[in-house]
Amino acid sequence: MMTIRHVALIGLGGIARTVIDTLQSGAAARIAQVVVRPGRTAEAARTLPSGVQPIDKLEDLAPEVSLVIETAGHQAVSEYGANVLALGRDFGLISSGALADRKLLATLRETAERHGRRLLVFNGAVAALDAICSARAAGLKSLCYTGIKPPEAWAGTPAAEQFDLAALRSRTVIFEGSARQVAAAYPKNANVAATLALAGLGMEDTRVRLVADPHSTVNRHLVEGESMLGRFSFDTEAKPLASNPKTSASTAYSIVSHLLGGPNALRLN
Secondary structure, X not given: OOOOEEEEEEOOOHHHHHHHHHOOOOOOEEEEEEEOOOOOHHHHHOOOOOOOEEEOOHHXXXXXXXXXXXXXXXXXXXXXXXXXXXXXXXXXXXXXXHHHOHHHHHHHHHHHHHHOOOEEEEOOOOOOHHHHHHHHHHHEEEEEEEEEEOHHHHOOOHHHHXXXXXXXXXXXXXXXXXXXXXXXXXXXXXXXXXXXXXXXXXXOOOEEEEEEOOOOOOEEEEEEEEEOOEEEEEEEEEOEEOOEEEEEOHHHHHHHHHHOOOOOEEEOO
């Protein structure tokens, strides 16, 4: 008989709902619970399938839940991560930009080790993490990420204050710097860069370029690097999540794939 893995999600936005809707009964994993904000369990229950229980405190995690996955943003990583691990559950996250905070990353790693649990970062929209890890093992020399999105995807970011996004007629670089700098300036757009940095050269030495392209209709992720093995380049065009143009739909499906037995996650401890 197949053992079903029971999982809880933190947050109930577009990514969480996509994961819940995609995992069918009989799969190797099921979403048993969703952690929502205090006082919102009744509201959440009205929109969730009958087999998914909303809870508003970690102490209510079911005993069979072995993995808790953050889908709610950087603040949720710092608010819940160490507590999840201390409660004896593996912790997976998509908001890897939060780990640009050195203290938070160290705390999560130490807590995971102390309690014998796993700290995972899902690859999200990042292609070929295995190749980058191999390049690092062989001697990674350089790593650069270029994120290209339609101008409207940069609404609500510092770019909207610096540029008239609606008036752009050509591809425009809106940010250049390190993965750590982009996590501070563009936290909602930093996760791909942060995941690459964690797999490769680290936050300081991973270079990042963010671009607004009025001719683009997808989110494009270009990864370029050089190692002792040679040069590599990965170019991915990812359709945005319908409910959130800042997020690639592949982020939700990287979680689904992992839960169904695929790799799709970088272990940090």
